[in-house]
Amino acid sequence: xxxxxIDGTEVLSYAPMKDYVNIYSDSQIVxxxxxxxxxxxxxxxxxxxxxxxxxxxxxGPDSGQYAAVLKQNGSDGVQGATVEMAxxxxxxxxxxxxxxxxxxxxVEGEMYxxxxxxxxxxxxxxxxxxxxxxFALQQAEKLCATDALLNGGATHDDELYHAWEVxxxxxxxxxxxxxxxxxxxxDSDKEYAGVLATTDAVCGEKIAAxxxxxxTNGGTFVYNPLGFARKAQVKVNGQTVETPEIPALGWAxxxxxxxxxxxxxxxxxxxxxxxxxxxxxxxxxxxxxDKRFNREVLLDGQKGNEIQIFExxxxxxxxxxxxxxxxxxxxxxxxxxxxxxxxxxARAGLKIERKFLSSTISQTMWLYTENDRIDFETNLDWHxxxxxxxxxxxxxxxxxxxxxxxxxxxxxxxxxxxxxxxxAKFEVCAHKWADISEDGYGVSILSESKYGFNAEGSTMKIxxxxxxxxxxxxxxxxxxxxxxSLLPHAGDYRTATVHEAYCLNVPAVAESVAAQTGKLPERxxxxxxxxxxxxxxxxxxxxxxxxxxxxxxxxxxxxxTAKLTPGFDCTRAVLCDLLENELEELPVENGVVSVPVKxxxxxxxxxx
Numbered sequence: 001x002x003x004x005x006i007d008g009t010e011v012l013s014y015a016p017m018k019d020y021v022n023i024y025s026d027s028q029i030v031x032x033x034x035x036x037x038x039x040x041x042x043x044x045x046x047x048x049x050x051x052x053x054x055x056x057x058x059x060g061p062d063s064g065q066y067a068a069v070l071k072q073n074g075s076d077g078v079q080g081a082t083v084e085m086a087x088x089x090x091x092x093x094x095x096x097x098x099x100x101x102x103x104x105x106x107v108e109g110e111m112y113x114x115x116x117x118x119x120x121x122x123x124x125x126x127x128x129x130x131x132x133x134x135f136a137l138q139q140a141e142k143l144c145a146t147d148a149l150l151n152g153g154a155t156h157d158d159e160l161y162h163a164w165e166v167x168x169x170x171x172x173x174x175x176x177x178x179x180x181x182x183x184x185x186x187d188s189d190k191e192y193a194g195v196l197a198t199t200d201a202v203c204g205e206k207i208a209a210x211x212x213x214x215x216t217n218g219g220t221f222v223y224n225p226l227g228f229a230r231k232a233q234v235k236v237n238g239q240t241v242e243t244p245e246i247p248a249l250g251w252a253x254x255x256x257x258x259x260x261x262x263x264x265x266x267x268x269x270x271x272x273x274x275x276x277x278x279x280x281x282x283x284x285x286x287x288x289x290d291k292r293f294n295r296e297v298l299l300d301g302q303k304g305n306e307i308q309i310f311e312x313x314x315x316x317x318x319x320x321x322x323x324x325x326x327x328x329x330x331x332x333x334x335x336x337x338x339x340x341x342x343x344x345x346a347r348a349g350l351k352i353e354r355k356f357l358s359s360t361i362s363q364t365m366w367l368y369t370e371n372d373r374i375d376f377e378t379n380l381d382w383h384x385x386x387x388x389x390x391x392x393x394x395x396x397x398x399x400x401x402x403x404x405x406x407x408x409x410x411x412x413x414x415x416x417x418x419x420x421x422x423x424a425k426f427e428v429c430a431h432k433w434a435d436i437s438e439d440g441y442g443v444s445i446l447s448e449s450k451y452g453f454n455a456e457g458s459t460m461k462i463x464x465x466x467x468x469x470x471x472x473x474x475x476x477x478x479x480x481x482x483x484x485s486l487l488p489h490a491g492d493y494r495t496a497t498v499h500e501a502y503c504l505n506v507p508a509v510a511e512s513v514a515a516q517t518g519k520l521p522e523r524x525x526x527x528x529x530x531x532x533x534x535x536x537x538x539x540x541x542x543x544x545x546x547x548x549x550x551x552x553x554x555x556x557x558x559x560x561t562a563k564l565t566p567g568f569d570c571t572r573a574v575l576c577d578l579l580e581n582e583l584e585e586l587p588v589e590n591g592v593v594s595v596p597v598k599x600x601x602x603x604x605x606x607x608x
Contacts, residue, residue: 001043004108006409006557007600012092012101016049028052033081045099048081049091110411115321117427118312120452121388121466122178122319124480126185128449129192130176133167135506136199139225141540142249143206145548146526148541149568153209155541156202163195179319182472207509213518216253221513223251225506227529227536227552228499232508233371239345242370246508247525249539250567253513259345262369268339270349272367275374275488281336283352283363288374290488293441295396297488299458302394304486305376307333307361308461312388318468319475324426326388333361346370358383373446373485373500380480382465389465393486395443395458397436402455403493404430405501408537408553409600410493415455427454427463432501436460437492444497446485448505498535498555524567531562534597543580547608551578557599564593564605572608582606 003013016032032048052061052069069085086094095101121127140160147153170188174180211221220236224246232243241259246252263272268279275297278287285304288297298304311329314321337354342364349366359382366375376391401412415436417423434453435444445453445462452463462484467476485504489496529536533556542549554560564573573586573593586605587594597603 002104002106003111004106005600006109006406006411007598007602010106012096012104013107014049014092016051043101043104045095045101045104047091047095047099049088051088110413112413112421112425112428114424116177116317117322117452118314118318118320118466118468119177119179120427120429121450121463122468122475123180123185123472124178124449124465124476124482125478126170126176126178126188126192127451128482129188129196130167130170131449131505133163133192133195133199136196136203137163137167138538138540139506140199140202140206141538142225142526143203143210143223145539145541146249147206147209149526149548150520151209151213153206157541157545159198159202163198166191166195177320178466178472178475179317180472182474185472203509207511210251210520211511211513212516214251214253214513214516214520214522215518216513216516216522218513218515219253219255221251221253221511222246223509224248225508226499226502227527227539228502228532229525229528230499230503230508231370232503232510233347233368234508234510236345236510236512240347241510242346242368243508243510247523248528249536250523250525252523256512260369261343261346261348263343263348263367265341265343265348265350268350270365270367272369274372275367277365277367277374279339279350279352279365281339282334283337283339283350283354284334288486288488293488293490295441297395297443299394299396302459304393304395305363305365306392307464308390308392309333309356310388310390312386312466312468314468318386318470319466319472322388322427322466324423327426356384372489372496373487373504375483375485375504377483378464378481380465381478382467382480383477385467385469385477387465387467388463390454390461390463391484392459392461393443393445395436395460395488397442397458398438399436399442399458402460403435403437404428404453405433405498406431408602409555409557413455415457425454427452429453432505433493433497434460434462435493435497440491442489442492442495444487444489444493444501446487446497446501446504447482448484449482450484494533494556502535526567528565528567529562530565531560531597532556533558533560534562542606547572547574547606549576549580549604549606551602551604552595552597553602554597554600559598560596562595562597564595566591566593566607570607574606574608576604576606578602578604580604580606 002010004010028050032050052065144155148155222243227248229245229248270277274292276289280286284306290297309331310326312326314323337352340351342351346369347366351364353362362379364377402415403410403412413425414422429451430453433444433446454461533554534552535555536552538551540549573588574582575584
């Protein structure tokens, strides 16, 4: 079949087996031929592919399997089939050259795997370390590129390359899913700590190099690692400050003034410019009124940020799985909690503390003076087993589909269970956000370290914890610290969700700077893009050292021509593939680079 991706590109694909492990045998050939006989009537393709190997971790075939193939290689074997030893590439080349592919069907969009849904959540600390490491390395790359272009600073190529290798190795298919033994995570914890120590050192060095070379009357130097301008929330003198707009991939020096808090807290109600939020005695939201649009956000009589804990004994593969019957045994945290008002500079809210069995759950709901997010800063001291924890938000939005972010784009999934395919999606994965929207209004959940979500009608849920015991009896026991956010918004996810999710994941950096004279301006952007749908994801030195690589993508399913304005001299721009091989020249006029970007397309260019 041809698989069509969200950007419209197609890949000739083949599903060679129904089993996870393939030991070469005559029966495998027979089964492959039977499947081809069935599908061949539709596709006309007669050549089958059988893969072989030992175990389920890319193990190679043994001498006995080789002997079985070589015995039949090139001759009429089982059921008159000619068996040939070949690579997968050779198989596809042969199919393209000799078979009529005009009848091969196209399968479009997500090929949802109806299994191993627990891997989105198991071993939460490991997943958070992965997310933090990815963004920290990107930030280090951006700062190194900036310092090299402006100050001729060191690039730390070898250190960052090694750190990326460590992160990628820990994305192995039993480490990052949380399905390894205890000792593996002892190792990964140490390796992630090493990565973050490297990025902290490199970023610290580069921030200092830029900050100390700025001409300014003094204040707070705020660096924005993201590819779009934004107002940020930073710590200054121990208090949260909301900044004016900070340029994309650049900095601004802002005055050091005492923050003003525009959030009022009265009893169990908090109010800011955007919302009135009222909690019950258990810490659940019983009213969320959006003042901007004069509408109630929650369904009538329902409660938001309701912590739900489910008994979690999947049919098999404990840390791998969630079985759909988990919903049958639910505990709602509805007993009185200790709730206190808190203020931190330009934000304020309510802190909710409670005990659950042998564990402690603490959440602070923050509202901001200007920002539209509602943050839930969460700390757990967790000691339970076989429980699945979710936070539920029943929102008053009419939609039968929800949108979920994937890498470099997003896709829609049903919120109903009409068909068996719909029913299977009772737990789905996403990166930084999930959204439900109707025409003109919607609500998003943003996450800085969680990957499991589901939507039941218009009730959105984010999975916070899964604590199986096999193969790791200590899985998810101990301390957890994470934040997720609610973001009601106009329009759909395109209005604010994509950018705000990046802001939650990638905080700006703020440091004091004294009055000084340097060669850099007080306000600077390394690179700006005029298209709001185009996200500049990566800026780094070219692998071969020849130029600065920019990787960006369309996040809105919107075709456009983006205009990039570098903050440094740029005379040439070259379109590249993902491996940075140069493909074609792009026009540069008055220092501005014009880049055509298709729907959900990933674009890599090299600036020289």
